[in-house]
Amino acid sequence: MYSTSCETLSEDPSKDRAISDMLIDSFGRIHTYLRISLTERCNLRCHYCMPAEGVELTPSPQLLSQDEIVRLASLFVSSGVDKIRLTGGEPTIRKDIEELCLQLSNLKGLKTLAMTTNGITLGKKLPKLKDSGLNLVNISLDTLVPAKFEFMTRRKGHGRVMESIDAAVKLGYNPVKVNCVVMRGFNDDEICDFVELTRERPINVRFIEFMPFDGNVWNVKKLVPYAEMLDKVVEKFTGLQRIQDHPTETAKNFRIDGHQGSVSFITSMTEHFCAGCNRLRLLADGNFKVCLFGPSEVSLRDPIRLGEGDDKLREIIGAAVKRKKASHAGMFDLAKTPNRPMIHIGG
Numbered sequence: 001m002y003s004t005s006c007e008t009l010s011e012d013p014s015k016d017r018a019i020s021d022m023l024i025d026s027f028g029r030i031h032t033y034l035r036i037s038l039t040e041r042c043n044l045r046c047h048y049c050m051p052a053e054g055v056e057l058t059p060s061p062q063l064l065s066q067d068e069i070v071r072l073a074s075l076f077v078s079s080g081v082d083k084i085r086l087t088g089g090e091p092t093i094r095k096d097i098e099e100l101c102l103q104l105s106n107l108k109g110l111k112t113l114a115m116t117t118n119g120i121t122l123g124k125k126l127p128k129l130k131d132s133g134l135n136l137v138n139i140s141l142d143t144l145v146p147a148k149f150e151f152m153t154r155r156k157g158h159g160r161v162m163e164s165i166d167a168a169v170k171l172g173y174n175p176v177k178v179n180c181v182v183m184r185g186f187n188d189d190e191i192c193d194f195v196e197l198t199r200e201r202p203i204n205v206r207f208i209e210f211m212p213f214d215g216n217v218w219n220v221k222k223l224v225p226y227a228e229m230l231d232k233v234v235e236k237f238t239g240l241q242r243i244q245d246h247p248t249e250t251a252k253n254f255r256i257d258g259h260q261g262s263v264s265f266i267t268s269m270t271e272h273f274c275a276g277c278n279r280l281r282l283l284a285d286g287n288f289k290v291c292l293f294g295p296s297e298v299s300l301r302d303p304i305r306l307g308e309g310d311d312k313l314r315e316i317i318g319a320a321v322k323r324k325k326a327s328h329a330g331m332f333d334l335a336k337t338p339n340r341p342m343i344h345i346g347g
Helices: 066-079 097-105 122-131 146-153 158-170 188-196 226-236 301-305 310-322 331-336
Strands: 033-037 083-087 112-117 136-140 176-182 203-209 240-242 251-256 262-266 279-282 287-289
Touching (some): 066 097, 066 279, 066 301, 066 310, 083 097, 097 122, 122 158, 136 158, 188 203, 287 310
Parallel strands (some): 033 083, 136 176
Antiparallel strands (some): 251 262, 279 287
16 A cells, blocks of 8 residues: 655745735635637647637637737736646647747746647747746647557657657756646556656656547546546556645645656546645636636636726626635536637637
8 A cells, every 4th residue: 555644745836925815715715727719729739628620719819929928827827826737729720829828927926937849849949948947747648559649639749759868858947847647448448658758857747538529529437536547557556655745735646765756636527626725727718717627617818808997807806706606517517518629728
């Protein structure tokens, strides 16, 4: 069995900053983490993210411009947000990605600028992105087998993703986070192979339960529960030690004796973490979403383009945050609830 001893809990990062009421919901949760989708476009076509027939993309004029993204990010950061994660689509395909990172990283009060990427073009761009202030990287990779990769993504490129992971390690990112969506009958036999990536390098492999979104043909039979994944790891690796997680952490984190890196499990389906949720989402089309699984959205793009000032934007944001529910529905209800495809929402 794994050890139940825990490492010291880190201090609450919100304690040393004034937090606007705009970011506090009716359950007292403080939202200091903003995920910004930069584009709906992607250079892969992953089964769990995009329907087989593709999706209708929002016309470019209806997407947020660089200035609009920076304006909204600045408003959130000045109100207490201290972490921003850039997502997509695939964020690295934006031509202005380096300039965006530079502008966002210079926002006073922002402590972490992160990115979730599929890694296809990351390797060659990462040195400049790091110089532009990107200080945390999550790279999505669901298989270590090139043929499986091509099946899942409907594209080639497995080698380039592995090169991006290597590049991130060499550039000193610690940890380099690798996101793996586990699906029964596809990659659940690779869990221990992924854990091996953590033996010699500062890689944090994050196993994610398969989640339902419009068009991804979710089925509970494809879901590999956290408990089952953990059992596979415990069976092969000794000295598994649980790390005590911050109350806002989305993952259950573990270290393994002798491994430089770590492993984590994101249990959205079987053990939700809504009580500690501190995350908000700004979509590429300017819609604001307070819960990944909630269908409710409100536009921030439209009031900006109508000339509204920051006070009005704060009012709209605050009202949406106050409407956030205590938790999302159970996985079977989620599978029946209309929601956008992941490619629209952002990873």
